[in-house]
Amino acid sequence: MGTEVAVDKEANGNLLDEKKVKVVFVLGGPGSGKGTQCANIVEHFGYTHLSAGDLLRAEIKSGSENGTMIQNMIKEGKIVPSEVTVKLLQRAMQESNNDKFLIDGFPRNEENRAAFENVTKIIPEFVLFFDCAEEEMERRLLNRNQGREDDNIDTIRKRFKVFVESSLPVVEHYESMGKVQKIDAGKPREEVFGAVKDIFSPIDEKIDAGKPREEVFGAVKDIFSPIDEKIDAGKPREEVFGAVKDIFSPIDEKIDAGKPREEVFGAVKDIFSPIDEKANKNV
Known part of the structure; x- marks a missing residue:
């Protein structure tokens, strides 16, 4: 299983050797428990967790030319091009000592998906989809103690709408390829991880x-x-x-x-x- 491709050996001025990697996209609505389970997968199965949002924020904080460009686009209310985000993900994978990656919350839409495949030439091993009812996700978001500014009922429902309209088509695309592992994320945390372990545990x-x-x-x-x-x-x-x-x-x-x-x-x-x-x- 998997797709074998050659990496761009000169990424951001660094000469990198070819490396073979396994990529798993992790998708699910806000409050579906993706973050918790990604941490479990990292701990138990040795994956590296990559968040597109974290990488964008880190690039801005670095003060690089690329980071300044990203920051200016955000300030102007423009959408950061998918290729920019994909190249940040690509660089993170190239620079990591690991060869197994969970890409969390990406691709968010079909444009992201197409850009990732076009730039990296990688088809994910599979998509880990945390399927959870909106009522349960809403309850979790309103009850959690992270103090996020967008955890109020109106913004939460807007986020649900965006996920259904933009991200679900990505899940459906990979489902048509037989590459979706669906998890019932409405169950207790321990049961959810039990299902996750069944997917990631080696057959032997x-x-x-x-x-x-x-x-x-x-x-x-x-x-x-x-x-x-x-x-x-x-x-x-x-x-x-x-x-x-x-x-x-x-x-x-x-x-x-x-x-x-x-x-x-x-x-x-x-x-x-x-x-x-x-x-x-x-x-």
Whole structure:
């Protein structure tokens, strides 16, 4: 999975090596709990959290020529071009020692999305979408103690409207590509993170290969359901493996099923290794 591209090696005057990265867009309405869960993902799965808004503010604070331009545009009530924001994200990924990134609250609209793909040549691994009812998000925003000036009923509802009109089309675009992981963000925080962990946990960690063969195969079936409906696991081993080969062809060419069980499972793990090990994207 992933898209392999070459980075711009001279970004902002710095010579950078090519690097392959995994990008996950994190989207959800205001008050959906994105920030809390992003912090959990960073802690448990080693991602770097990038916020487009934070990067713009940091660039302005730096006093750079680019930052002055951004500040002037904001003062004049102009919208900062998508390409400017995308290049800040690109630079942050290039300069990071990490290769896994959560991009929070971006792209906000279809223009942002197109600019990101055009500039970086990256298609996100997936979109993590925190789906939450407006009533619940409104309750959370009004009750939280962050003291944000825009946390009043009128501005909150305007933000909801902007999200529905601008950001949901981005979610729908990636949903049409099968790249959306939807989370029920209306549940308690712990349950939400449980669902998040299921998405980010490597497949091989979910299987205890030391258990009896029948239990291991049961665990494999749970992961690849509804594929399990196509396999009669009660048949002899050779027939079961033949059915598996029919489903995963041409993957079957990569596995020598005549080897010892441990070596066969090692080959299977290589094929179904964690998504983040397969991310072949370059910024």
